[in-house]
Each structure stands twice: as structure tokens, then as C-alpha cells.
Amino acid sequence: MSTITDTRSTLTGLTPLPPASGRAGFGGALRSEWTKIRSVKSTVWTLAAAIIISVGISTLGNWGQASHTSLSAADLARRDLVQRSMFGIMLGQLVMVVFGALAITSEYATGMVRTSLTAQPRRLHVYFAKLVIVTVIAFVVGEIISFASFLIGTHFWATKGVDLSLSSHGALQAVIGGGLYLDGAALLAFGVGAALRHTAGTITVGVFLLFVVSIIVNFMPDSWQADIDKYLPANAGGQVWATQHTADVGTAFGAWAGFAVYICYAVIALLAGLLVFKRKDA
Amino acid sequence: MIQATALTKRYGTKVAVDHAEFTVAPGKVTGFLGPNGAGKSTTMRMILGLDRPTSGSVTINGIPYDKLAAPLREVGALLDAKAVHGGRSAYNHLQVLAKANGLPRARVDTVIDLVGLHSVAKKRAGGFSLGMGQRLGIAAALLGDPGIVMFDEPVNGLDPEGILWIRNLMKALAAEGRTVFVSSHLMSEMALTADHLVVIGLGRILADEPMAEFIAKNSVSYVLVRSPQMADLAPKLALRGWRVEMQGDGSAHVYDAKPSQIGDVAGTEQLWLHELTLVHSSLEEAFMRLTASSVEYHAGGTAGTGTTQDAAKPPSSPDAPVWGEAAGDGRAQPPAEPDPSGQPPTPYQNSERGQ
Amino acid sequence: MIEAVGLTKRYGDRLAVDQLSFSVKAGQVTGFLGPNGAGKSTTMRMILGLDAPTSGRVTVGGKPFAQAAYPMREVGALLDAKAVHGGRSAYNHLLCLAQTNNLPTRRVDEVLELVGLAAVAKKRSKGFSLGMGQRLGIAAALLGDPQVLMFDEPVNGLDPEGILWIRNLMKALAAEGRTVFVSSHLMSEMENTADHLVVIGRGRLVADCSVQEFIDNNSELSIRVKTPELTKLNTVLTDKGAIVRADGDEALLVTRLGMTEIGDLAFDNGIRVHELSPIQASLEQAFMELTKDSVEYHAAVPAGKGA
Numbered sequence: 052m053s054t055i056t057d058t059r060s061t062l063t064g065l066t067p068l069p070p071a072s073g074r075a076g077f078g079g080a081l082r083s084e085w086t087k088i089r090s091v092k093s094t095v096w097t098l099a100a101a102i103i104i105s106v107g108i109s110t111l112g113n114w115g116q117a118s119h120t121s122l123s124a125a126d127l128a129r130r131d132l133v134q135r136s137m138f139g140i141m142l143g144q145l146v147m148v149v150f151g152a153l154a155i156t157s158e159y160a161t162g163m164v165r166t167s168l169t170a171q172p173r174r175l176h177v178y179f180a181k182l183v184i185v186t187v188i189a190f191v192v193g194e195i196i197s198f199a200s201f202l203i204g205t206h207f208w209a210t211k212g213v214d215l216s217l218s219s220h221g222a223l224q225a226v227i228g229g230g231l232y233l234d235g236a237a238l239l240a241f242g243v244g245a246a247l248r249h250t251a252g253t254i255t256v257g258v259f260l261l262f263v264v265s266i267i268v269n270f271m272p273d274s275w276q277a278d279i280d281k282y283l284p285a286n287a288g289g290q291v292w293a294t295q296h297t298a299d300v301g302t303a304f305g306a307w308a309g310f311a312v313y314i315c316y317a318v319i320a321l322l323a324g325l326l327v328f329k330r331k332d333a
Numbered sequence: 334m335i336q337a338t339a340l341t342k343r344y345g346t347k348v349a350v351d352h353a354e355f356t357v358a359p360g361k362v363t364g365f366l367g368p369n370g371a372g373k374s375t376t377m378r379m380i381l382g383l384d385r386p387t388s389g390s391v392t393i394n395g396i397p398y399d400k401l402a403a404p405l406r407e408v409g410a411l412l413d414a415k416a417v418h419g420g421r422s423a424y425n426h427l428q429v430l431a432k433a434n435g436l437p438r439a440r441v442d443t444v445i446d447l448v449g450l451h452s453v454a455k456k457r458a459g460g461f462s463l464g465m466g467q468r469l470g471i472a473a474a475l476l477g478d479p480g481i482v483m484f485d486e487p488v489n490g491l492d493p494e495g496i497l498w499i500r501n502l503m504k505a506l507a508a509e510g511r512t513v514f515v516s517s518h519l520m521s522e523m524a525l526t527a528d529h530l531v532v533i534g535l536g537r538i539l540a541d542e543p544m545a546e547f548i549a550k551n552s553v554s555y556v557l558v559r560s561p562q563m564a565d566l567a568p569k570l571a572l573r574g575w576r577v578e579m580q581g582d583g584s585a586h587v588y589d590a591k592p593s594q595i596g597d598v599a600g601t602e603q604l605w606l607h608e609l610t611l612v613h614s615s616l617e618e619a620f621m622r623l624t625a626s627s628v629e630y631h632a633g634g635t636a637g638t639g640t641t642q643d644a645a646k647p648p649s650s651p652d653a654p655v656w657g658e659a660a661g662d663g664r665a666q667p668p669a670e671p672d673p674s675g676q677p678p679t680p681y682q683n684s685e686r687g688q
Numbered sequence: 689m690i691e692a693v694g695l696t697k698r699y700g701d702r703l704a705v706d707q708l709s710f711s712v713k714a715g716q717v718t719g720f721l722g723p724n725g726a727g728k729s730t731t732m733r734m735i736l737g738l739d740a741p742t743s744g745r746v747t748v749g750g751k752p753f754a755q756a757a758y759p760m761r762e763v764g765a766l767l768d769a770k771a772v773h774g775g776r777s778a779y780n781h782l783l784c785l786a787q788t789n790n791l792p793t794r795r796v797d798e799v800l801e802l803v804g805l806a807a808v809a810k811k812r813s814k815g816f817s818l819g820m821g822q823r824l825g826i827a828a829a830l831l832g833d834p835q836v837l838m839f840d841e842p843v844n845g846l847d848p849e850g851i852l853w854i855r856n857l858m859k860a861l862a863a864e865g866r867t868v869f870v871s872s873h874l875m876s877e878m879e880n881t882a883d884h885l886v887v888i889g890r891g892r893l894v895a896d897c898s899v900q901e902f903i904d905n906n907s908e909l910s911i912r913v914k915t916p917e918l919t920k921l922n923t924v925l926t927d928k929g930a931i932v933r934a935d936g937d938e939a940l941l942v943t944r945l946g947m948t949e950i951g952d953l954a955f956d957n958g959i960r961v962h963e964l965s966p967i968q969a970s971l972e973q974a975f976m977e978l979t980k981d982s983v984e985y986h987a988a989v990p991a992g993k994g995a
Contacts, residue, residue: 065798068791074757075789089771090780160772164827165738169765171788172737172754293919327776332739368847369819462724489844492724492873493975518847521876559947593914593962600960607951620848659903 075171080180083171088154088184097150098192101233102199105143109200110207112138124212131295132215133138133222134231136204137197137229137256140292144236144285147189148257150238154185155324156250164333174329182241182321189232189237197292199230221294228291228306235288236261239317245324260316261285277301281309334358334482335513342536344377350374351536352389355530356577357514359480359532362507364544365516366620373516377485381410385580393481405434409474410483411467419459423469425451426458430473444472449498463490471502481512500526520617534624544616551623552614555586556595556625559608570595572637584608595686689714689867690735690836695790697730697891704730706891707744712869712884714835717862719882719899720871721975727891728871732767732838748836760789760832767840769825774814778805778824781813781994790873799827810952818845825852836867843877851983855881875972898972907969913954914963915940920961928953939963 088094113136120127158164171177201222205215217223239260244253265283268276276301279291290296290309297303302310335357342350350372357363366490367373378384380391382398390397393407401407421429425502427441445454453461458469467490474482484503488496507513517523523530530547532540540547552574555578560566567585572578575595576588592609599606614622690712690949695704705727712718722728733739735746737754740801756762772781781798800806803823808816813824822845829837837858843851862868872878878885885902887895893903912935915921916989922932922940930945942950947964954961969977 065802066794066831068761068795071758071761073790075759079788079790083784086780086784086787087773087776090777090784091775093775125837150888157773161773162768163773165733165768166771167788168738169736169767169829170785172756172759177788261926330740332733333954366848368849369817445894464724488874492722493721493875493972494979496873496875497972497976518851519843519874519877520848520851521880522874525876556985595966596914596960596962605951605955606961606964607948608965609961609963611963617848617852624849 075176077180079178079212080171080176081183084177084180084184088188091157093171094150094153097146097153097267098188100173101146101150101192102141102196103147103197104147105139105196105217105233106184106199106203107139108142109137109139109196110203112136113200113204113207117211120211127208127211127213131293132204132208132213133225134293134295136215137200137226137292139200140196140229140233143193143196143233144261145258145301147193147233147236148254148261150189151185151237152244152250152253152257153326154237155241155249159248160250165328168333178245178325178328179220182238185241186234187235190233193230193233193237195230196233197226200229201226224306225292225294228293228310231310232288232292235310235313235317238314239284239320242317242320242324246320248325248327261298263332273300274298282312284313284316334394335389335514336395337376337380337389340376340379340386340391342372342379342384342390343381343387348536350379350386350533353533353536353538355531355538355541357481357512357531359512359573360507360510361528362503362513362515362526363529363531364370364523365514365531366518366520366523366532367539368534368624371533373533375535377483377516378409380483381408383581403434403477405430405436405477405479406557407477407479409477409479410475410485411470411487412483412485419457421458422455422645423458423461423465423472426455426469427472427584430476431570434477436477440476440478443665444475447475448472448502464492464495467491467495467499467589471499478513481514482506484515484517486517487515487647488517488519516648520615520620524616530538532620532623539623547623548616548619550611551619552587553609554613555588556590556592557610557612558585558606560599560606562604566599566602569598569602569604573598586612689704689750690746690748690752691870692731692735692746695731695741695746696743697727697732697734697739698742704891704986705734705741705788708888708893709744710886710893710896712836712865712867712886715862715865716883717858717868717870717881718884718886719878720869720886720888721873721875721878722888722894723979724873725890726888728888729767729840731888732765732840732869732871735838736763736765737766758832760785760791762832763832763836763838764829764832765838766822766825766829766842769818769821769840769844771826772813772821775812777810777812778816778827779809781824782828782831785828789832791831795831799830802830803827817852819847822846823850834866836869837861838869838871840871841873841984842870843872843874851877875970875975879971887975887978894978902978903969903971903974906974908943910967911942911945911950911967912939912963912965912967913942913961914949915954915959915961917959920957921954924953924957924959925950941967 116135119204158167167177168174208215215222215224236257238251240257243256247253247256261284265285268283271279280298280301281303287309289306290304291306291313293306296305303309337353337355340350340353341348353376365373370392375384379386380393380398394403398408424441424445427436427444431438431441445451448471450465450468450472453465458466461469467487487499491499500522503513506529515526520636527544529543530540531538558566563583563585567577567579570587570590573589573590578586582587592611596606596609692711693709695705695708696703708731720728730739734741735748735753737752745752753759753763778800780798782799783793786793786796790864797806800809803826805820805823805827808820811820816824822842826842829839839858842854842858846854855877858868858870862883869882879899882899884898886893897905913921918940925932925942925945928945929945933941936939947966951961951964
């Protein structure tokens with residue numbers, strides 16, 4: 052039993068709270084969102100799966116291509132092997148979409164959003180704290196994926212006489228870019244999730260934007276493709292983890308220009324999500 | 334009539350129900366009371382043949398449930414109102430049940446009207462409010478026109494009108510000669526509904542008697558007396574050997590006397606009377622008294638839980654046992670409600686964490 | 689103190705809450721009553737800022753809830769015990785809430801202990817029974833030692849001890865000067881718990897008064913008298929203008945006269961009295977009486993016909 056007598060409280064046995072100073076603000080929101088993410092096993096497993104799948108597929112790809120190619124080292128060096136070595140990102144981005152979506156849509160699916168907003172009714176704090184945590188985690192996981200994929204890949208390519216390393220031309224930027232790309236996918240999904248407030252719908256939209264649009268556009272006449280292609284999220288974003296910026300049809304953006312276009316999609320989604328989160332009945 | 338004889342259920346080393354003996358008779362509403370973990374759900378499952386007793390028996394009109402020729406015509410149970418296929422209409426849901434049990438179609442219309450779902454009978458059950466779902470469940474329970482009706486927490490989710498309606502329905506069913514068996518945690522509701530009580534604690538039957546007797550046995554009543562001449566009246570009452578406790582507002586609580594006796598004293602002594610009321614404990618108070626004093630009830634646990642004075646102390650975890658945690662300090666533990674992850678299912682525990 | 693002024697909420701063309709004005713005072717337990725669909729949940733959600741009013745306003749402690757420095761120290765609410773992420777343990781659920789308001793971590797352990805969930809603190813809430821989930825919600829409401837408590841159906845899933853415990857807790861919290869606002873359909877429980885009532889129907893205020901006033905206004909008090917001289921007393925009382933009915937073979941039920949008057953009349957006429965008790969309507973009876981004629985009150989599907 053506590054020896055502190057709190058004459059005010061019936062909640063006996065509870066030590067009195069320290070006097071209130073300041074406000075429930077962003078710092079607390081950040082700590083809370085970090086607790087939320089780390090305390091749900093399935094989230095942790097999702098991120099682990101992202102790493103395992105992406106790096107696994109990259110490695111499989113690197114091994115397969117390196118062992119079965121008939122091209123010479125010189126020919127190989129002309130291709131964008133840096134990007135190819137991180138190929139698993141193509142699938143990893145889907146897992147990141149799931150992660151980004153769930154970070155917000157699970158609150159609605161479980162009803163937790165009402166509990167969260169009752170504890171902290173200042174919605175901007177909650178939204179931005181969540182956004183920061185998701186951005187940081189997705190970045191870290193993304194970089195783990197891109198670095199691991201690339202570095203493991205270099206071993207396979209070395210057997211073919213191609214000497215890849217982080218100091219190869221454009222490699223470091225592209226590898227960092229791989230992580231940034233994955234981060235962007237999560238953010239895009241987060242924004243869409245905040246706007247739609249529905250898990251399945253958000254993942255569908257995410258997959259649509261990153262995969263399906265490209266496929267659809269592929270069936271369009273070449274002249275249309277030439278204009279549209281470079282703006283598609285996966286194509287624009289893809290430039291940031293590439294060392295070569297060519298396109299099958301039309302032109303391609305440079306690394307950072309492409310990334311800027313890619314991030315625009317995410318920013319638009321995040322703004323839409325922000326509006327919905329702030330304004331709508333929870 | 335439901336009859337339990339030395340009914341016992343063991344899960345491993347835990348005794349969930351321990352040689353329970355009780356009778357649930359027709360023509361009255363019998364309430365089944367006890368805390369979580371006491372063995373209520375287990376007992377009800379055994380009545381419905383969902384669990385086999387380890388020893389002893391429980392019968393429906395003398396026959397165990399699984400030997401009944403047409404169970405739905407003998408026993409109707411409302412245990413979980415949500416166990417309905419959302420895509421079907423109320424009408425179709427009942428039709429399916431009726432057909433599966435060889436019951437005439439006409440019964441469906443009868444029960445729908447009985448529970449007042451006529452106007453929404455053709456709507457999807459998935460869109461029903463909790464109250465309407467509850468009514469549908471009751472309709473299903475009454476489909477076979479059973480002699481025995483069992484309810485578990487029937488007022489859950491109902492609004493005041495609905496609560497009153499169900500209470501009146503249960504009384505009406507009992508008045509028709511049926512056996513009505515209701516399990517609930519709501520003492521205040523139970524007090525208005527039940528005629529007879531069966532109380533279970535730690536797997537053992539602590540009481541099986543009429544409501545009035547239960548309250549009388551487990552409470553101390555007194556007569557509340559008000560008089561402008563209390564100063565004269567009180568000593569006269571005390572002289573008779575009755576205990577008189579004066580209250581702050583000038584009234585007196587008199588123990589061991591009947592109101593008529595006190596009235597006679599006032600009459601004989603020519604003293605004014607302005608109130609003469611017999612005050613009994615509420616069912617809740619009687620229940621708490623019984624269970625607080627029953628040594629068995631709080632096996633090794635903290636006494637003094639749940640008394641009216643005790644504000645801050647929580648109930649001593651009769652609720653917690655879902656996890657079946659052993660105390661690990663040598664105390665006898667209340668047998669837990671079966672752990673959902675490792676042991677037989679508890680269909681009566683509302684399905685968890687609807688996600 | 690909670691103060692609503694002209695609170696209105698419209699969903700499309702449906703008016704869920706209509707110009708609702710009331711205040712919930714500190715130091716007493718205020719019951720919030722009304723049938724399903726009356727607007728109770730919507731009102732409570734507007735108090736917490738979960739729903740935005742279409743017009744009107746509601747404040748807690750004089751300010752909109754979202755402006756409180758530490759919202760959890762202002763209001764602790766349990767509206768829906770299921771609004772938790774099942775994959776999270778009870779401990780982590782409470783922790784992430786506590787952190788938003790800079791509450792010390794030990795507070796989480798303390799409230800878990802208080803509600804009796806300490807043993808299952810590290811278990812995922814998905815496996816909790818209804819009662820355990822309810823206690824978790826109560827724990828969350830108590831985390832910030834709030835000035836105002838709001839509960840919606842607090843006894844849902846609790847066993848008799850739990851019901852008694854939460855009732856006593858609510859009364860004790862009110863006795864300390866906090867504001868306790870409880871919504872429930874259980875009239876019999878409400879009667880034992882609340883001091884004051886706010887009753888709404890079809891989104892409108894129907895009553896805002898003490899429990900006793902509510903019962904008095906919506907029912908008639910009768911007095912039961914037992915006497916060995918029934919006929920004589922009956923005549924005496926009727927002569928004085930009372931309405932008298934028989935109650936079994938041994939007693940009379942009298943209205944229009946108080947206990948004092950009846951007692952004195954009996955005395956004056958040398959009639960022995962063997963019982964003299966007030967028979968008050970229950971809160972449920974008063975509530976039913978009030979709402980049975982109220983056209984506004986009945987939802988589309990009235991009792992006996994569904995809903």
C-alpha cells in the first residue's frame with residue numbers, strides 16, 4: 052500500500068499523478084505511436100516478411116541471372132545491374148503498402164481510433180505522429196532491404212567478372228534510393244488508408260497505383276504511352292533506385308526528378324488522408 | 334423439469350462443477366446465479382448435452398438431453414443471440430430450423446408474431462439491432478413449443494422497453510406452466526423476474542430455494558418506524574426485548590419484531606405512528622452476504638470483496654480465470670472457466686474481440 | 689461539468705440530435721436515459737469530439753474537449769469496450785494511451801491492479817472475455833485520474849461482484865466531486881446508482897431532473913396500510929377524500945393522502961395500524977409511464993412489434 056495519502060482520490064493504492072504541466076502534445080503522441088507499432092506482433096512480422104521476401108527474391112534473382120547468363124562481363128556492365136540486384140523491391144513494395152495501410156486502417160477496423168482520439172482529441176498530433184513513425188520505420192526497413200539485396204547481389208555478379216560495389220558509379224545513390232522508394236510506397240498507402248479508412252480498399256488502391264496502372268498503360272497506343280509512362284508512380288519512383296534512366300517508350304525522369312513525381316503521389320494521398328482524418332466523424 | 338443429480342465435471346485436476354444437485358421446476362421462473370468461473374456455463378452446457386458430465390447426471394423430464402427424441406420440442410435455449418446467419422431473413426432462418434426439426438411451418442408465423450418481429454420478418458438478420466437479434470433468438474427457442482426454456486443473459490443489449498418485454502415474456506411463459514431457467518448477473522433484474530433461485534459458487538450449489546426464502550435467510554430485515562413521539566415509543570419497544578437503532582433522521586430501525594407487533598404497542602400506548610415499513614435486503618445484498626460468508630466461495634482469496642462499503646477493491650478476479658492461471662503460492666484456486674485456447678469451448682462467452 | 693447548448697446533429701436528412709441543451713454537474717452521478725436510436729451515443733461522441741455537431745456546442749469544464757491541456761485528466765470515457773486492437777496486450781494498450789498524455793508508466797500497472805487485470809496484463813486483449821474487456825475499458829478511463837467520467841453501459845459483461853464494484857466506484861468518484869455521466873438501459877441498476885437524470889427521446893430532451901423528481905413527476909405515490917380493521921379504515925380514509933384500493937385481504941393501497949395523515953386518522957379513530965409503508969413506483973415504472981404516451985418517443989418499431 053502506498054504511504055502517500057492522497058486525500059482527494061478514491062482510487063486508493065494509486066500514487067497521485069504529478070501535477071499537470073504543459074500539454075498533451077506531439078512528443079507524447081510520438082511515444083504512443085511507437086508503442087502501438089512495436090506492440091502488435093503481426094506488424095513486426097509484416098516488416099520482417101517485407102525484408103525476407105524482398106531480399107530473398109533479390110538474392111534468388113541475382114543468383115539465377117548470374118549463373119545462367121551467357122553475356123560477357125562487358126555486356127553485363129552496360130546493364131543496370133544495380134537496379135536488377137534489388138529486384139525484390141518490386142514485391143517488397145506491396146508488403147510496405149500493407150504496412151502503411153494497416154498503420155492507420157487497423158485503427159478503424161478495430162475501433163481503436165475512437166479510443167485513441169478520446170485520449171488525444173487533437174487529431175493533427177495523432178496523424179503526424181503516426182506519419183513520422185511510419186516514415187522512419189519504413190525508411191529503416193527499406194534501407195535494410197536495398198542494402199542487403201545489393202550487397203548480397205554483388206557476390207553473384209562478381210562470379211561473372213562484374214565488379215559491383217557501393218562505390219560503383221551511381222550505386223550508392225541508387226541503393227539509398229531503393230529504401231526511399233519503399234518508404235514512399237508505405238507513405239502512399241498511409242495516405243490512401245487515412246482517406247478510405249478501409250484496409251482491403253487501401254491495399255487494392257496501392258496495388259493498382261503501383262502495378263496495375265503500368266500494365267493498363269502498356270496496352271495503350273505507343274504515342275499515348277510515350278506521354279504517360281514516365282509519370283506512372285512505379286516508373287517515376289523507379290528512377291531513384293536505378294543507375295540508368297532509359298525507357299521503353301518515350302523518356303524517363305532522372306533519379307531525383309522521378310522521385311519528386313513519385314513523392315507527389317504520396318503527398319496528395321497524405322493530404323487527402325489528413326483532411327478526412329481531421330474533419331470526419333471518427 | 335430439469336434435474337441435476339451429483340452432477341460433476343472435471344477438467345483435468347480442476348473441478349468445474351462439483352456434485353451439483355438441484356431441480357428446476359415448471360410453472361416458475363428460476364434464476365441461476367453465480368460469479369464468472371463458478372460453473373454456470375459448464376452446467377448449462379451439460380444440461381444441453383454439449384458436455385458430458387464426469388459423473389452424476391442431469392436430465393430433462395427424466396431423460397438426458399442427447400437421448401431426447403425431439404430436443405427442440407423439449408428445450409428451447411437462447412444463449413447467444415448473434416449465432417445467426419446474417420444473410421438470411423428472420424423468416425428464413427426460422428424456416429430452416431423448423432424444417433430441420435420436423436416442425437410445422439405454422440410455428441414460424443406463430444413465434445414471429447409472439448416476439449413482435451412481424452414487420453421485419455423478411456429483412457436480413459444481419460441488419461438487425463441487438464434487440465431484434467435477441468427477439469429472433471427467442472423466436473427460435475420457442476419454435477418447438479418447448480416445455481423448458483433457458484435464457485443466458487437475455488437482457489443483454491436491450492433497451493428499457495425490450496427489458497420489460499422480456500421480463501414479462503418470461504413470466505408469461507412460466508405462468509403457462511413451462512419451466513423457465515434464466516442465468517444472469519443482473520441482480521436487480523433477477524429480483525424482479527425470478528421466483529426461485531439456484532446459486533452456484535466454486536462449482537457447488539449454495540442455494541436452491543424460493544426467492545423470498547433466499548432473501549430472508551441471507552439478510553437481516555428490520556422495521557422502519559417513524560413517529561412524532563419517538564422519544565416515548567422507542568423505550569417501550571426496547572422494553573419488549575427488541576433491538577432499536579435510532580437513525581440520524583429521527584426514525585428507528587427495529588429488529589426481531591413484526592410490524593404488526595410494533596403497531597400494537599403504539600396502539601396500546603396511544604402513540605402516533607407515521608411510518609411502519611418492513612425493510613428487507615435486496616437480492617443483491619442477500620447474494621453478497623451468502624457468498625461473502627461462504628468459506629468455499631473465496632478459496633484462499635481475499636475476503637471482504639464486494640461488500641457495499643468496499644469501493645476501491647476490485648472483485649477478487651473471478652473474472653480473470655479465463656486464463657486459468659495458477660496462483661503459484663499454494664492457495665487453492667477457484668476452478669477456472671475453461672481456458673478458451675486449451676480446453677473445451679465456452680459457447681456462452683460472447684465471442685471475443687469482434688474484429 | 690459538461691454543458692451542452694443547442695446541440696444538433698444531422699445525418700443527411702435524419703436529425704439524430706435536436707437542439708439538445710443540458711448540463712451534467714459535478715458531485716453526483718447523472719444517468720443518461722433513452723431508448724435505442726434516441727441519440728445517446730451520438731451525444732456522448734459529440735462531447736468527446738469524435739463527431740462534430742451540425743450546430744450548437746458542448747463543453748467540458750468550460751472548454752471544448754479538444755482544447756484541454758491533458759484530455760485524459762479531464763475526461764475518462766468508456767463508450768465501447770471492444771474499441772481496442774486485439775493483437776495488443778492489455779498493458780501495451782493502456783501504455784500507448786498513457787503516453788499520449790505524459791502519464792507515468794507506473795499508472796498503467798496501478799490501474800490494472802485496481803480493476804483486477806494485473807494477472808493478465810501481458811496477454812493479448814483478443815482473448816479477453818466480455819467482462820475482462822469491460823474492465824480494461826474502465827482502466828483506460830481511470831488512467832488520467834479524470835475530473836469527468838463517462839460510461840456507456842458500464843456493467844455489460846460484469847458479474848454480480850463486478851456490478852457492485854463499479855456502482856460503488858462511480859458513487860465514490862462522484863462523492864469526491866467528480867462529474868459522473870452514465871448511460872444505461874438498465875433502469876433497475878440506474879435507480880441504485882444515479883442521483884440525477886437526463887432523459888432524451890428522438891434526439892430531444894425529455895427530462896433533466898433528480899431521480900426522485902422524475903419518479904414523483906411520472907408516478908403516483910401510494911401508501912400501503914395493514915390493519916385489523918380494514919373496512920373501518922377504508923371508510924375513514926375515503927371520507928377524507930382518499931382513493932382506496934384493496935391490496936390482498938390484509939391491506940389497503942391509498943392515494944391522495946400522505947403517511948402522516950393516514951397515521952393520524954387511524955389514531956384519531958382508534959384503529960390499530962400494522963403496516964404503514966410508502967409504495968413508490970420504480971424508476972422503470974416512471975420511465976415507462978413517461979414514454980408510453982410520448983409520440984416522439986417510440987422508435988419506428990414499438991415494443992411488442994420488434995426493435
